[in-house]
Amino acid sequence: MMKLLTRDTDYAVRALIFIGKEAKRENRMVTVDEIVRALKLPRALLRKLLQALSKSKILNSGKGKRGGFSLSKDPRKINISDIITIFQGPVDFTNCLLRNAPCPNRKICRVRKKILSLSRYVDSELKKITLASLT
Amino acid sequence: MMKLLTRDTDYAVRALIFIGKEAKRENRMVTVDEIVRALKLPRALLRKLLQALSKSKILNSGKGKRGGFSLSKDPRKINISDIITIFQGPVDFTNCLLRNAPCPNRKICRVRKKILSLSRYVDSELKKITLASLT
DNA sequence: TTATAATGATACTAAAATAGTATCATTAAA
DNA sequence: TTTAATGATACTATTTTAGTATCATTATAA
Ligand code: FES
Ligand code: FES
Numbered sequence: 001m002m003k004l005l006t007r008d009t010d011y012a013v014r015a016l017i018f019i020g021k022e023a024k025r026e027n028r029m030v031t032v033d034e035i036v037r038a039l040k041l042p043r044a045l046l047r048k049l050l051q052a053l054s055k056s057k058i059l060n061s062g063k064g065k066r067g068g069f070s071l072s073k074d075p076r077k078i079n080i081s082d083i084i085t086i087f088q089g090p091v092d093f094t095n096c097l098l099r100n101a102p103c104p105n106r107k108i109c110r111v112r113k114k115i116l117s118l119s120r121y122v123d124s125e126l127k128k129i130t131l132a133s134l135t
Numbered sequence: 136m137m138k139l140l141t142r143d144t145d146y147a148v149r150a151l152i153f154i155g156k157e158a159k160r161e162n163r164m165v166t167v168d169e170i171v172r173a174l175k176l177p178r179a180l181l182r183k184l185l186q187a188l189s190k191s192k193i194l195n196s197g198k199g200k201r202g203g204f205s206l207s208k209d210p211r212k213i214n215i216s217d218i219i220t221i222f223q224g225p226v227d228f229t230n231c232l233l234r235n236a237p238c239p240n241r242k243i244c245r246v247r248k249k250i251l252s253l254s255r256y257v258d259s260e261l262k263k264i265t266l267a268s269l270t
Numbered sequence: 271t272t273a274t275a276a277t278g279a280t281a282c283t284a285a286a287a288t289a290g291t292a293t294c295a296t297t298a299a300a
Numbered sequence: 301t302t303t304a305a306t307g308a309t310a311c312t313a314t315t316t317t318a319g320t321a322t323c324a325t326t327a328t329a330a
Contacts, residue, residue, distance in 0.1 A: 001224050001227065001230055002139075002219075002223055002224060002225075002226060002227060002228060002230075003228060003230045004137075004228035004250060004253075004254070005228070005230075005231075005250070006287090006288065006289090007232065007288075007289065007290095008288080008289080010231055010232075010246075013246060029305090031304090031305070031306090032305085032306080033305090040233065041233075042234070042289095042290065042291085043291095044290070044291050044292070045289075045290055045291080047306080047307095048290085048291095050306085051306075051307065051308080054306085054307085055307090061305095061306060061307085062297095062298080062305080062306075063296070063297045063298060063304095063305060063306045063307075064296090064297045064298025064299060064303090064304070064305055064306080065297095065298060065299040065300065065303065065304050065305060066298075066299060066300090066304085066305080067297080067298070067299090067304075067305040067306060068305070068306080069306085080246075084137075088137055089136050089137060090137075091137060092136065092137060093137060093138060093139035093140070095136050095137075095138045095140075096140075096145055097142065097145075098175065098176075099177070110268075110269050111145075111148060111215075111264070111269060114264050115139060115140070118139075118257060118260055118261075119139070121256075121260075122253060122257060125253055125256075126253075129246070129249050133245075134245050134246055141316090141317065141318090142317075142318065142319095143317080143318080164276090166275090166276070166277090167276085167277080168276090177318095177319065177320085178320095179319070179320050179321070180318075180319055180320080182277080182278095183319085183320095185277085186277075186278065186279080189277085189278085190278090196276095196277060196278085197276080197277075197326095197327075198275095198276060198277045198278075198325070198326045198327060199274090199275070199276055199277080199325090199326045199327025199328055200274065200275050200276060200326095200327060200328040200329065201275085201276080201327075201328060201329095202275075202276040202277060202326080202327070202328090203276070203277080204277085271330100272329100272330090273328105273329090273330080274327100274328085274329085274330095275326100275327090275328085275329100276325100276326085276327080276328095277324100277325080277326080277327105278323100278324075278325070278326095279322100279323090279324075279325095280321100280322085280323090280324100281320100281321085281322085281323105282319100282320075282321075282322100283318100283319080283320075283321100284317100284318075284319075284320095285316100285317080285318070285319095286315100286316085286317070286318085287314100287315085287316070287317080288313100288314080288315070288316085289312100289313080289314070289315085290311100290312080290313075290314090291310100291311075291312075291313095292309100292310085292311075292312100293308100293309085293310085293311100294307100294308090294309090294310105295306100295307075295308075295309100296305100296306080296307070296308095297304100297305085297306080297307095298303100298304090298305080298306105299302105299303085299304085299305095300301100300302090300303085300304100
């Protein structure tokens, strides 16, 4: 089946929504274990995902006791396109290849032109889906 | 990298465009070897793709000498969504899963709702990209 | 009527992307 | 100084994508 979000992205978004909610209520760090309990995601995997979000500056993290994660910015400034970019690369559907080399028709190809504009539209719509709009 | 069309779909579309052009000029069957010469696609793979298009009634085929393929319908009635469906399944981005089981939030999930409407939009746009519009 | 030139069906291998786990290192607080 | 947390990293498994090969069938033409 086709998918726009891979599992990594999907799980990351769910975790971010949860972190956003908790932080709002209590203004503190949220731990991996809390998220695992609430969302039933595989722990080892979730750790990897949150570490990536932290490296990408979407999350702040704190080590040691009382450590955990919190959103590093306003949930209105975090959108699905950003998260996809982290786990799947940029939203770009135009990948016409011929035996792993760029296809020579690229410049003039009408399929490519149409797919490109569609791709841009999708990206712009995904940028409108912010964490705030999901909470 | 993300992709909307896999290689199968991409090659199939190129082949269909070529078949459409040739058939218009000469009203005859086009063989795999002609397409291979013109488009430089791998022969064994192209055979498999055209056989699938034939099974799906997009192409007519003729066996034996003078055999080959031709479009089975008006190029205005063949669109990219159809071709994607054959090689990749239907255009549907909403596949939220939890350890391979459908995610329990599906009914109420706002992410899913937004992705669903985006997915429908993309499909409707892809349906507008017909073979005729590319020739 | 038979050689030939075409597709049909099908089975197979290879490579890449996705999905998921495990472990040791580091750090901050109690 | 123990403990509870994340950081870094290496690893395996599964699924999807990509691609090849071969024998069967059939229509034409010599
Ligand atoms: S055929 Fe390659 S860009 Fe369109
Ligand atoms: S979290 Fe599964 S449908 Fe949204």
